[in-house]
Amino acid sequence: MTSDSDQQNLRPPPHVLIFPMPVQGHLNPMLKLAHLLCLAEFHVTFIISDSNHRRLLQHTTASAAFSRYPGFQFRSLPDGLPDNHPRRGHGAMELMSSVANVTVPLFKKMMIQENFLASAARRSITCFVADGLLSFAPDFCEENGIPLICFRPATASYFWAIYRFPQLLQAQEIPFGGDMNISIFVKDFVGKSMDGLIESIPGMEGFLRRRDLPGFYRVDDINDPTLKGVVAAVRQINRAQAVILNSCEDLEGQIVAEMQNYVPRVFSIGPIHEQVKYRLTEKEAESSIITASLWAEDRSCIDWLDAQPPKSVIYVSFGSLTLLTREQVLEFLHGLLESSQRFLWVMRPDSVTGSNAEDPVPAELMERIKGKGLLVEWAPQEKVLNHPAVGGFMTHSGWNSTLESIAAGVPMICWPYLGDQQTNSRFVSEVWKIGLDIKDTCDRKIIEKAIRDEMEVRKDEFMERSTNLAKLVKRTISKGGSSYNNWDDLIQYIKSLVI
Template sequence: MDKLITCVPGMETFLRRRDLPSFYRFKELNDPSIQPGATILNTFEDLEGPILLKMRSHFPKIYTIGPLHAHLNSRCTNSFEPSDSSNSVWKVDQSCMTWLDSQPLKSVVYISFGSIVLMTHKEMMEIWHGIVNSRKRFLWVIRPNSVEDNDEKKQIPTELTEGTKDRGYMVEWCPQEQVLVHPAVGGFVTHSGWNSTLESIIAGIPMVCWPHIADQQINSRYVSEVWKIGLDMKDTCDRSIVERVVNDLMENKKDELAKSIDEISQMAKKSVSEGGTSWCNMDELIEDIKSMKLKI
């Protein structure tokens, strides 16, 4: 699975078999699933320019209109501050924002593995030990039923409960966009879902990636090897590794990651600002949809 795939333009030096999303492993090039009339992508030109150029030789029309979540506020308020509204299917716990208000600048590691990823009790304990052993402040989102073999009767070691009481805060769900732009947050331990990746880019927060399914593996590879805005912990879940990468994120590699994420964050914001590539592509997409309706 670590063999390089050298036939994808622009990815010859780093793309491995294990980085491929399973739902793109087609047997035939003429499969109807990969023959669209137009393609709408939640990305922006400066982020994935080389591969978009190659894609355009195969697909007739591509609209790059991302980061999608940043469009509304950019167009309505000319700002990138997230709104208070939420489209989450989970109940948001706003108490975490009050906790963040009491934490020092860029001192908190935010941990969330999205809305569908599951982990085992052992994996949870390894991550928990690693975070506490790093001695960093942390905000951790653990959804209800997100731990597959969790048993409330299993005893939590004293060092974890004490470490969490001293430096941590746990909630079932939180307003992620607001959390990522909070001044106290300095890093994001994520499952590398594309929405979370783009939200982290807009917020300018470097990442530790722990991918699980679908596109998450290749997203994490890009984060660490191409954009240099995070660290990839793929296929591992060991407390010593978690401790090391969290310390790298918040201390040892903080400056180089911050420089890279700031550059890409500025490009992302420019793309959805008036006159930017995603702004213009969104306008073009709307006009094209209107013209299709008129033809019907």
């Protein structure tokens, strides 16, 4: 005779379905979430685009790392775009549309045909962890009786600024303001009021300017389809049973508290890359942390860093989606060179647009760079940020990069590009005070001054604050910390969903 506990042990564990938007900034933290769930001995099905799956297999060890966990499986689906589509910059918006029109119908068909992924060894899905931009998820889950957990890869502050869209619109605190002659209103607005403070977002009064609102607000038309889609997806969050944030209460506690008025359960478990490291150490697991690089990493830059003095190098990377003009590349290069600081710049081969995009750096500048700087196409970013030679990070302020820099104790110079980056950069400069925000300008003199301020003039001030904040976020994912406890609570919550 078997006891109840024996029967419980014979039952399959919870089965979590994860579906990220197929861009690196969303794929990366959701792969790490999958890793954490595998460490909790859950079954995990991870939806990935065919294109990203091929690139993961080519450029990472993710497949080999996940092979340690028999309960994990990738399921790949087309994203509906041709192989040569850029899928970055403004092409990312086309990707979002194609996912909705092509990937989602194929996903729904697969789920029904395969009985919601049930098998002899695997129960039907226990819950659906959906990227916060997947607006189909609430209807899909309600129609099929599946608990929905929304994963927000960006900051709680960004979510909150989008969620408050109706109040911002009513208060005319965003550039178009509902005026009938929108294009004229925007020009006038930008000229006069972009530095005015926002008053309609509780928790961010006193420091958030109109200039710092999410990039999706920067449109000429109130009916812009991308803005409408993003707002609609965010406003549906109260239909989820729970929300997972890749953030922590020490960084955004007041905003998380505001969110909890609208969402029944909010689990702040970040920084998720540090949570994975800690849990691997705690379990004495052999597996290494899983990364989601979609480009080949040039590890020769680590050898170059090894030869540089401590805290002497500024690391420059504008992420996986940012596009630069050749003119902007030249402004940044001149600013870097005139600052007399050593630098390591990640310049993606597809990151420069316009004429001369394939050869953006003139030969005479390449000569000046030798010995002082290094250009690479992609780098192992976490390893770079934690290298003792790195003393600053010039960044697009993507949330993954920002969290990695915070955890590494590296001050930032922020040049945001889109989405949550406009808001993140303001938090870096005005709330956490661990860097400078130079948004909406690309001038070599301003760039040079920011670099000198961070690496020389105010170096000690920024390093002290960055070091203290790094210690704080490390504590939050350690045993007894808020993110550590929130992760354990999330695991128990998912277990409670098993019927």
